[in-house]
Structure formats: structure tokens, C-alpha cells
Amino acid sequence: MGIFILRRLGVMLLTALCLTFIVFWLTNLYPNLEKLAKTQGNFRMSDEAVASYLENRGYLQPTPIKFGQWLGVAPGWVTEAADGKVTGRCFSSDTPVDARPTFCGILQGDWGFSTVFKEDVGPTVLTRLALTGKLMLCVLLLMVPSALIVGVLAGMREGSRLDRSLSTFSIATTATPEYVSGVIFIAVLASSRFGLSPWLAEMGWIDSKTLFLGSATSAMENATFWNFFLPVLTISLYGMGYIARMTRASMTEVMTAQYIRTARLKGVKFSDIVLKHALRNALIAPFTVIMLQIPWLLNGVVIVETLFNYKGFGWLLVQAAANNDIELLLAVSVVSVIVVLATQLISDIGYVFLNPRIRIT
Amino acid sequence: MEALTWTGSMGWLNPVLGLAVGVMVLAYAVQILVSFVPSAGVRTIGSGGIAAANQGLSGLLGRAGSYAFLAALMIVVVYLLAGIVMGPAAGIFGGLAQQLLPVWIALAVLFVVSLKFKRSLGLYGKLFDSTVGMIGFGLVMFWVFTGVFGGVFDMLITHDSLSQVSGMKNKLPGTPLARAEPEEFQWFLLGGDNLARDVYSRLVKGSWVVVQIAPMATLFAFMVGITLGLPAGYYGGKLDVFLSFLANLILAFPVILLFYLLVTPEIVLTGIPNYMALVLFIFPLVFLAVLLNSRFYTQPSLRTPLLIIVLGIAGWLYLSLVSTDGAIVDAPTYRIPGLPAFVDLFDIDPGVLVVFVSVVFVNAPTVFRIVRGLALDIKTRDYVAAAQTRGEGPWYIMLWEILPNARGPLIVDFCLRIGYTTILLGTLGFFGLGLESESPDWGTTINAGRRLLSLYPHAAIAPAVALLSLVLGLNLLADGLREESLRD
Numbered sequence: 001m002g003i004f005i006l007r008r009l010g011v012m013l014l015t016a017l018c019l020t021f022i023v024f025w026l027t028n029l030y031p032n033l034e035k036l037a038k039t040q041g042n043f044r045m046s047d048e049a050v051a052s053y054l055e056n057r058g059y060l061q062p063t064p065i066k067f068g069q070w071l072g073v074a075p076g077w078v079t080e081a082a083d084g085k086v087t088g089r090c091f092s093s094d095t096p097v098d099a100r101p102t103f104c105g106i107l108q109g110d111w112g113f114s115t116v117f118k119e120d121v122g123p124t125v126l127t128r129l130a131l132t133g134k135l136m137l138c139v140l141l142l143m144v145p146s147a148l149i150v151g152v153l154a155g156m157r158e159g160s161r162l163d164r165s166l167s168t169f170s171i172a173t174t175a176t177p178e179y180v181s182g183v184i185f186i187a188v189l190a191s192s193r194f195g196l197s198p199w200l201a202e203m204g205w206i207d208s209k210t211l212f213l214g215s216a217t218s219a220m221e222n223a224t225f226w227n228f229f230l231p232v233l234t235i236s237l238y239g240m241g242y243i244a245r246m247t248r249a250s251m252t253e254v255m256t257a258q259y260i261r262t263a264r265l266k267g268v269k270f271s272d273i274v275l276k277h278a279l280r281n282a283l284i285a286p287f288t289v290i291m292l293q294i295p296w297l298l299n300g301v302v303i304v305e306t307l308f309n310y311k312g313f314g315w316l317l318v319q320a321a322a323n324n325d326i327e328l329l330l331a332v333s334v335v336s337v338i339v340v341l342a343t344q345l346i347s348d349i350g351y352v353f354l355n356p357r358i359r360i361t
Numbered sequence: 362m363e364a365l366t367w368t369g370s371m372g373w374l375n376p377v378l379g380l381a382v383g384v385m386v387l388a389y390a391v392q393i394l395v396s397f398v399p400s401a402g403v404r405t406i407g408s409g410g411i412a413a414a415n416q417g418l419s420g421l422l423g424r425a426g427s428y429a430f431l432a433a434l435m436i437v438v439v440y441l442l443a444g445i446v447m448g449p450a451a452g453i454f455g456g457l458a459q460q461l462l463p464v465w466i467a468l469a470v471l472f473v474v475s476l477k478f479k480r481s482l483g484l485y486g487k488l489f490d491s492t493v494g495m496i497g498f499g500l501v502m503f504w505v506f507t508g509v510f511g512g513v514f515d516m517l518i519t520h521d522s523l524s525q526v527s528g529m530k531n532k533l534p535g536t537p538l539a540r541a542e543p544e545e546f547q548w549f550l551l552g553g554d555n556l557a558r559d560v561y562s563r564l565v566k567g568s569w570v571v572v573q574i575a576p577m578a579t580l581f582a583f584m585v586g587i588t589l590g591l592p593a594g595y596y597g598g599k600l601d602v603f604l605s606f607l608a609n610l611i612l613a614f615p616v617i618l619l620f621y622l623l624v625t626p627e628i629v630l631t632g633i634p635n636y637m638a639l640v641l642f643i644f645p646l647v648f649l650a651v652l653l654n655s656r657f658y659t660q661p662s663l664r665t666p667l668l669i670i671v672l673g674i675a676g677w678l679y680l681s682l683v684s685t686d687g688a689i690v691d692a693p694t695y696r697i698p699g700l701p702a703f704v705d706l707f708d709i710d711p712g713v714l715v716v717f718v719s720v721v722f723v724n725a726p727t728v729f730r731i732v733r734g735l736a737l738d739i740k741t742r743d744y745v746a747a748a749q750t751r752g753e754g755p756w757y758i759m760l761w762e763i764l765p766n767a768r769g770p771l772i773v774d775f776c777l778r779i780g781y782t783t784i785l786l787g788t789l790g791f792f793g794l795g796l797e798s799e800s801p802d803w804g805t806t807i808n809a810g811r812r813l814l815s816l817y818p819h820a821a822i823a824p825a826v827a828l829l830s831l832v833l834g835l836n837l838l839a840d841g842l843r844e845e846s847l848r849d
Contacts, residue, residue: 177787
């Protein structure tokens with residue numbers, strides 16, 4: 001087991017390195033750098049001005065060297081301007097000469113500087129991650145129990161009316177991407193002119209103008225049911241159908257097993273059979289699915305945060321990518337790669353613990 | 362000219378429809394609740410071992426629900442028929458039903474012919490044994506016909522999808538045109554968007570973009586996935602480790618980050634999408650060549666002319682696909698010449714090409730993993746061992762023994778993946794990547810409509826519902842196919 005985890009961690013590290021290098025290479029292509037220079041300087045810069053801007057900031061070195069600098073294994077660039085001012089990757093011109101470090105990269109704990117937000121990348125990413133963590137937590141709290149309940153209820157009696165209604169519901173949710181369900185929810189539940197809200201307000205059943213708030217910006221400080229439920233519901237719904245279908249499949253399989261028949265013949269109550277005999281075994285497969293679903297939620301998070309204007313990690317990704325903010329984008333991709341690979345690892349390890357028939361050698 | 366209501370002169374049917382739907386929902390809900398209470402012996406077995414219908418309260422409720430459902434369905438058909446006859450007099454639905462008449466005819470012909478000959482049509486015919494599959498197929502074909510008739514023949518649309526009509530900005534569905542010429546269509550059936558264009562006509566035009574790109578992109582992704590996945594699963598070893606690592610690497614990317622990195626005008630300038638197209642589009646060629654060669658290499662007199670003809674046509678298509686204006690890559694600093702313009706069959710807009718390439722790129726690793734898994738499973742079967750003993754080459758075994766036996770899961774996944782590709786295309790449009798901002802495709806339209814969502818939701822809702830129904834149709838179709846292919 002230990003060797004298995006170590007090997008997986010090794011592969012994870014290699015994947016993260018390759019992936020960041022690809023991101024690094026794509027963001028450092030010349031047209032992207034030119035766009036960066038023009039957005040940072042001004043849009044009417046001549047080609048020479050762009051070149052000297054990039055040269056002075058170390059952007060025109062060969063890509064492997066720049067990548068080494070970002071990692072912290074190659075010495076950072078140092079430029080001496082015509083007036084004798086020395087600037088570098090790791091220090092500004094007013095740092096005393098003996099306090100100037102040679103290496104500064106992620107190995108030294110320096111994630112670089114965001115050109116869009118004019119802040120250090122590390123704290124920026126952490127604040128945004130905390131906000132998205134809050135969103136994800138709510139999503140998981142809503143999605144996992146409801147998906148499991150739907151799946152178990154549907155799989156309990158295969159082919160019944162309940163099964164057919166719930167299966168149709170699961171298929172419909174997997175066919176509704178976040179930008180479709182989000183748009184429909186806002187129009188139906190959060191518009192002061194259309195849908196349910198004006199009707200409910202007229203009846204005096206809701207105090208505010210709309211049933212839910214169509215923007216989650218205020219939920220960043222103070223999340224309430226009113227301003228936070230729609231984004232959470234939108235993300236949960238898309239992931240839910242898949243988990244529910246997997247739970248249903250696993251539940252129907254368990255319900256046809258011999259030991260369930262024995263229990264029925266013994267005269268155990270149906271609710272006891274479902275809750276005490278079947279559920280435990282039926283939940284092994286959905287566990288893996290839930291873990292592997294988490295990286296997919298990341299996509300939903302990006303869409304929903306854009307749609308509901310919730311300034312979390314997904315919103316940060318869009319901002320970084322749209323403005324070619326190289327170091328921020330690299331930090332974002334490192335975080336998302338770790339999320340993807342860590343959930344894969346946890347699902348593999350968890351599966352072994354849950355299912356005693358599987359042994360890793 | 363008055364504004365249209367949703368059902369116009371057929372409005373007297375609305376309460377009836379509401380009643381039928383209400384009875385159906387109520388009956389089914391009560392039936393589900395009743396099923397939690399244990400009861401004994403509700404099902405009787407008649408003579409000859411035929412199970413009788415459910416008796417008692419549960420059976421009664423079930424029958425009431427079914428009748429109400431049939432009644433609701435009949436009323437919808439009445440709306441449709443009345444609409445076809447009366448047109449806009451039967452409200453917005455009537456207008457839509459009349460405009461879409463060619464689609465209804467095509468659907469009816471397709472279903473009648475398919476149902477008549479379903480026993481001789483293989484897996485496709487079996488689809489018509491499953492209700493779910495038929496509903497799914499109907500939904501999908503509805504959009505395919507809408508796309509083809511509206512996009513290619515300009516038939517279904519009421520107005521030009523790009524022209525702006527003064528005074529129609531953000532107007533609600535059914536609003537009459539302010540100063541319409543007599544020969545023009547008098548209403549915006551689904552309203553106007555924020556640039557005063559007809560939402561309905563854009564919806565129809567947008568379906569063509571999706572119907573065109575999604576299946577083609579999925580097909581290319583399958584070609585790449587199959588060509589790489591079969592050897593990875595069959596040979597195993599270092600090749601498998603390497604290819605699986607690459608696939609996992611691409612899968613570890615968040616899809617949206619990848620799109621933002623690949624589908625920007627700056628990246629298009631560098632020519633990277635053209636190189637990717639060059640690599641990804643060669644796979645169908647390789648696939649065809651290996652497929653035919655492994656089968657016919659023992660008969661060179663047949664193999665050689667066959668390969669020359671097939672590869673000649675495929676190669677021509679390939680070169681036409683990758684070269685635009687006589688160049689394969691046309692970056693500012695250099696240029697790689699391609700097929701000259703006069704033999705170039707079609708030019709693909711660089712925006713569409715980059716969208717296409719990135720969608721293929723994102724989908725291919727998943728297909729690779731599925732094919733690899735299937736190949737790992739099937740290569741242990743006896744018929745593979747028999748082929749190996751016969752002395753067949755590895756590629757013959759992969760393409761003519763393993764692949765045909767993996768077709769069931771692959772066909773099902775193909776349907777699901779077209780749906781997923783549609784969602785990806787919508788995502789691209791939603792972030793304003795790739796296609797130009799006036800493109801009528803659904804993602805871009807949703808993106809344009811979401812800014813005024815709480816005031817004028819119709820401009821975003823229409824494409825959202827369209828996308829939902831197409832993807833739902835594909836999922837139901839896949840479900841029906843899975844059911845039917847498992848049956849034999």
C-alpha cells in the first residue's frame with residue numbers, strides 16, 4: 001500500500017510538472033506576451049516598445065530557463081537599465097544589494113506576482129479558494145445526500161413507477177449543463193418581472209421582490225439561503241444525476257443478490273432490508289463516482305461563478321486566462337491539477353478500504 | 362396588428378390540458394406514496410400464466426395516470442394540428458407549428474418508414490421497440506431536420522438571423538413587427554434579442570451550427586481514440602504506459618482552462634490550432650489505411666487499387682480540411698503552403714476550426730480510455746486466441762476481431778458523447794470563445810442573453826431549452842440503444 005501511494009504521488013508530481021510546463025509554454029507564446037505588454041503598458045505601444053518592455057522584464061529568455069526561474073531552480077533574471085537602476089525577478093530596484101535573493105520560485109514559496117490584480121499570487125489564490133471551498137462544501141452537502149437518496153429509492157424496486165420517475169429525473173439533470181439550468185433558474189425564480197417571484201410577491205408570501213437573488217456577490221461575505229441557494233442548486237443538479245444513476249445501478253444489483261432474498265424469505269421488514277442489508281454494499285460504487293465527480297464540479301464552479309458573479313476560484317481562472325496573467329494562471333492550474341489527482345488517489349485508496357475483495361499488490 | 366398570445370384561438374383547450382396534467386401528476390404521486398405501504402396479492406396470475414394488470418387502489422391510480430397522460434398527449438397533438446392549419450391564429454405555438462411543417466413531415470415519414478421496416482434494420486430497427494429510445498430519437502431527429510432545413514435550405518426561418526429590425530429590441534414573444542411590409546412575416550414568434558434580431562430564426566440557424574460540428578467532432582475524437590486505444594490495450598507494456606500518461610495529462614486539465622489557452626485569437630495567430638488539426642485529422646486516414654490493408658493485404662490485386670482510391674479521396678478531403686487559402690499554416694512570420702485554392706474543396710473559418718480542434722482534443726482521451734479498457738477485456742476471449750493461432754496479424758485482430766465486438770458500448774458512448782460535445786460547444790459560446798459574437802449558435806446566444814436575464818429572459822431561455830432538449834434526446838437515445846443492445 002505504501003509503495004502504491006508513493007508511486008502514485010510520483011506520477012502526480014510528473015503530471016503536474018508536464019501540465020504546468022504546457023500552460024507555461026502556451027502563455028509565453030509571443031502573441032500572448034505582446035497582449036500582456038499592451039494591457040500592462042498601453043495599447044498603442046510600438047513593436048519596439050513592446051520588445052523592450054518584455055526584454056526588461058525577463059519575458060524574452062528561452063522558455064525552459066523561464067520555467068526554471070518560476071520553479072526556483074534557475075537564478076532569477078536581473079536587468080540593468082540605461083540609468084544604472086537594477087531590477088530583477090526576485091527584488092525591486094530599492095532593495096539593498098546584499099538582501100537580494102538569487103532564486104525565487106515556488107520551491108522557495110514565492111508564487112509570483114499577479115499582473116491583473118497587482119497582488120502576490122499566493123494570498124490571492126488562497127482567498128479565492130476559501131470562497132470556492134464554501135461553495136463546494138454547500139454543493140457536496142446538497143448533492144451527495146440527495147443523489148444517494150434518489151438512487152437508493154429508484155434502485156430499491158426496479159421497474160416501479162417510482163424508479164421510472166426518478167430515473168427520468170436523473171437523465172434530465174445530466175442533460176442540463178450549468179449554464180442552461182442557471183439561466184432557467186434565474187428567469188423562473190430570481191426575476192422580479194417573470195416567473196414565480198411576481199406572483200408570490202403579489203400573494204404576499206415573500207417579503208423581498210424575488211424568491212431568490214440572481215447574483216451571489218453578496219454571498220461572498222454573508223451567505224444566506226436567499227442569495228446562495230441558486231448557485232449551489234445549479235452546480236449540484238448537473239452532478240447529481242450521474243451519481244444517482246450509478247447508485248441506482250449498484251442498488252438494483254445488490255437487491256437481486258442471494259442474501260437479500262434470504263432476508264426476505266426470513267421475513268425481515270422491507271425497510272430493514274434496504275437500510276440494514278442492502279445500503280452498506282450498495283454505497284461502495286457511488287463513493288468512487290462521487291470522488292471522481294469532484295474535478296467535474298470544478299468546471300461547473302467556473303461557469304456558475306461567472307453566471308452568478310461570485311468572485312471565487314473559478315472567477316479567478318477566467319480573469320487570469322482572459323488577461324494572460326501568467327503566474328496567476330500557473331498557480332490556478334497547479335491547484336486544479338492537485339485537486340484532480342488527489343481525488344483520484346483518494347477514490348482508489350477508499351475503494352480498497354470499502355471493498356475487502358480488492359487488494360493492491 | 363395585435364400581439365400573439367401563446368395559444369391564441371385555441372386558448373379554450375388550456376384548462377383541459379392543465380386538468381389532464383394535474384390528474385396525471387396527482388395520480389402518479391399518490392401511487393408512489395401508496396407503494397410505500399405494504400400490501401399483499403395485488404397482482405393475480407390468470408390462466409396461461411399471464412399476469413393480470415395491477416388490482417386495487419394502486420392499479421386504479423396507475424390507470425388513471427396513464428389515461429390522463431394520453432389525454433394530455435392528445436391535446437398537445439390537437440394544438441399542433443390546429444397550429445399547422447391555422448398558423449399564427451392559433452397563437453405562438455400555432456405559428457411555430459406551421460413554420461416547422463417540413464420538419465413534422467420529415468419526422469413522420471422517417472418514423473413510418475422505420476417502424477414498417479424495423480425488423481430488417483438491425484440495431485437501428487430495434488431502437489423502435491423501446492419507447493425511451495423512440496422519444497430520444499425523435500428529439501434528436503427534430504433538431505437534425507431543423508438544422509438541415511433551416512441552415513442549408515433557409516426554409517423554416519421567418520426573418521434573417523442577422524438583420525436588426527427597428528423597434529423590436531428585447532420585445533416579448535409574439536410581438537408584431539412595427540412597420541412590416543405585407544409580404545413579410547408579421548411577428549417575432551419568440552421575441553427579439555438585445556440587438557433587435559428574431560430569436561426564433563437565430564434558434565433555427567444556431568441548430569445547424571450544433572448539428573454540423575458536434576457529430577463530426579465526436580467522430581474525429583472516436584477515430585483518434587480508437588486508433589490509439591486499440592494498440593494500447595492490445596499490446597500493453599511501455600506503449601500503454603506512455604499513451605495512458607498522455608491521456609491522463611489532458612484529462613487532468615480543467616476543460617475551461619484548456620479552452621481559454623487554446624481558443625484565443627492570439628493562439629490562432631501562432632498557428633498552433635493548424636498544427637493540431639494537421640495531427641488530429643490524420644487519424645481517420647491512418648485508421649482507414651490500416652483497416653483496409655490488414656484485411657486485404659493477402660490479395661494485392663484488390664488491395665492496391667482499393668487503397669489508392671480510398672486514400673486518394675480521404676487525402677484530398679484531409680488536405681482541403683487543413684488548408685485555407687492555399688496555406689496550411691499562415692502565421693504572420695512564416696507560411697506553410699498547402700493545397701492550392703482551386704482544388705480546395707471547402708474552406709473552414711479559423712474560428713470554427715479552432716473550436717473543432719479543441720473539442721476533438723478534449724474528447725479524444727476519454728474515448729481512448731474506453732477503447733483501451735474494452736480492448737483489454739476482449740483480447741482475452743477465445744476468438745482472439747483463435748485468430749492468433751490462425752496467424753492473423755495484430756492489426757487484423759484489433760480492427761476486425763476486437764473492434765466489431767466492442768461496437769455496442771462504443772455506439773452508446775458515441776450518442777452520449779455527441780451530447781457532451783454539444784454541452785462543450787455551448788460552454789465555449791458561453792465564455793465567448795471561438796465563434797464570433799454574432800454567430801447564432803446556442804452557447805453564444807445564451808451568453809448574449811444572460812446580461813439582461815432578469816428583465817428579458819426569453820432571449821436566453823429559448824436557446825437554453827433547445828440545447829437541453831437536444832442533449833436530453835441524445836441521452837434518452839443512448840439509454841434506449843443500451844437497453845436494446847443488452848437484450849441480445
